[in-house]
Amino acid sequence: MRIVLGVGGGIAAYKVASLLRLLTEAGHSVTVIPTEAATRFVGTATWEALSGNPVSNSVWDDVDRVNHVRLGQEADLIIIAPATADVLARAAAGLANDLLTGTLLMATCPVFLAPAMHTEMWRHAATQSNVATLRSRGVTVMDPASGRLTGADSGPGRLPEPEEILAAALGVYSAARARTGELAGRTVTITAGGTQEPLDPVRFLGNRSSGKQGIALARAALAAGAEVHLIAAHLEVPVPGNLQVTRVGTALELRSTVLAALPVSDVLIMVAAVADFRPADVMASKIKKSDDGADPVITLVRNPDILKESVELRRTAGGPAVIVGFAAETGDPDGDPLTHARAKLLRKGCDLLVLNDVGQGRVFGEDASAVVILGSDGSESAPLSGSKRNIADAVVARIAQALTG
Numbered sequence: 001m002r003i004v005l006g007v008g009g010g011i012a013a014y015k016v017a018s019l020l021r022l023l024t025e026a027g028h029s030v031t032v033i034p035t036e037a038a039t040r041f042v043g044t045a046t047w048e049a050l051s052g053n054p055v056s057n058s059v060w061d062d063v064d065r066v067n068h069v070r071l072g073q074e075a076d077l078i079i080i081a082p083a084t085a086d087v088l089a090r091a092a093a094g095l096a097n098d099l100l101t102g103t104l105l106m107a108t109c110p111v112f113l114a115p116a117m118h119t120e121m122w123r124h125a126a127t128q129s130n131v132a133t134l135r136s137r138g139v140t141v142m143d144p145a146s147g148r149l150t151g152a153d154s155g156p157g158r159l160p161e162p163e164e165i166l167a168a169a170l171g172v173y174s175a176a177r178a179r180t181g182e183l184a185g186r187t188v189t190i191t192a193g194g195t196q197e198p199l200d201p202v203r204f205l206g207n208r209s210s211g212k213q214g215i216a217l218a219r220a221a222l223a224a225g226a227e228v229h230l231i232a233a234h235l236e237v238p239v240p241g242n243l244q245v246t247r248v249g250t251a252l253e254l255r256s257t258v259l260a261a262l263p264v265s266d267v268l269i270m271v272a273a274v275a276d277f278r279p280a281d282v283m284a285s286k287i288k289k290s291d292d293g294a295d296p297v298i299t300l301v302r303n304p305d306i307l308k309e310s311v312e313l314r315r316t317a318g319g320p321a322v323i324v325g326f327a328a329e330t331g332d333p334d335g336d337p338l339t340h341a342r343a344k345l346l347r348k349g350c351d352l353l354v355l356n357d358v359g360q361g362r363v364f365g366e367d368a369s370a371v372v373i374l375g376s377d378g379s380e381s382a383p384l385s386g387s388k389r390n391i392a393d394a395v396v397a398r399i400a401q402a403l404t405g
């Protein structure tokens with residue numbers, strides 16, 4: 001998500017460097033706009049280095065890019081911390097006398113302010129009236145924390161800790177998206193990662209899925225306002241804290257969790273790399289090398305096709321309005337990846353199939369990918385390439401279209 005992080009001129013600006021770190025580590029693209037006074041506490045170089053984006057506080061820089069208009073229109077969320085008494089007053093009055101307040105006036109996204117100032121300033125009737133005005137316009141103004149302030153004084157006026165600001169600001173954003181996003185009011189079940197099929201207590205058959213695309217989809221669906229249920233097989237990436245997650249190991253566990261979720265899901269996205277086969281017998285104790293040197297023989301049996309079964313169940317018992325499959329194809333003498341994907345879409349009966357070309361080890365574990373989205377109505381998207389997050393956004397947009405179409 002694109003976040004504008006405004007920084008007011010208060011000593012607590014130093015704490016906002018940690019908030020910026022948390023935001024970028026969570027994968028957000030952050031543009032910092034410090035006020036002129038804020039740069040006396042923490043310099044522009046710090047904000048640029050930590051955000052990876054250029055920093056300005058003047059509408060007279062890069063005039064050709066009309067920064068306050070662009071930043072205000074593009075932002076998904078604006079956070080201002082510390083929101084000083086001066087910033088609160090200028091925001092409440094609708095002034096646009098620097099880049100931050102100009103951007104605020106342009107923005108239509110949720111705005112989250114974390115005030116910090118001396119207790120007397122916070123309690124002053126002027127500040128309280130500005131806070132009330134901003135809140136009446138839908139701006140979220142956090143209450144400051146209580147405790148030690150800059151000098152010897154203490155009381156309400158401290159900037160809350162960066163983790164608290166992050167959680168509260170993202171909560172405000174999610175609540176806004178749950179009302180207005182393309183998937184608002186929809187429940188989306190997403191399977192991600194690779195199943196692991198045990199052979200004995202220490203070994204399993206697995207696959208190279210990292211789970212990155214599934215997590216990116218979960219984030220994109222959340223950002224579109226959906227309630228997301230992630231069914232996670234083995235993942236090599238962390239799960240965002242705000243997701244409802246059910247952990248599974250084997251394809252059979254994945255199957256029973258998916259089937260239980262079908263009646264309450266509007267959308268099912270099967271991104272998990274499900275093992276097609278599992279060992280027929282799981283040994284109760286570790287398989288040992290035999291003394292006669294004989295090679296062990298492992299018999300495999302087929303796992304159920306969960307995607308196909310979900311489509312079939314929908315016919316009789318109802319279920320998600322949109323079911324999405326993923327196909328990792330390499331192409332072979334029988335056909336190119338697209339030919340295989342079209343055949344798979346028909347075979348599985350799902351509504352959308354996202355084709356990944358995985359020839360020569362591409363895609364697995366990487367941050368970027370290239371896909372084509374096929375529809376059961378015969379539609380075929382233009383090839384999409386880019387980060388897994390960009391691809392996830394495109395898949396979510398296509399799902400939203402399928403839900404309304």
Ligand code: CTP
Binds near residue numbers: 251270272273303324
């Ligand atoms: N899938 C599934 N259950 C399985 C295998 C796959 O639900 N037992 C789902 C995957 O999550 C994915 C889609 O089916 O959304 C296609 O997976 P893929 O492995 O490409 O399909 P297969 O049917 O296994 O086809 P292939 O013979 O090409 O491996």
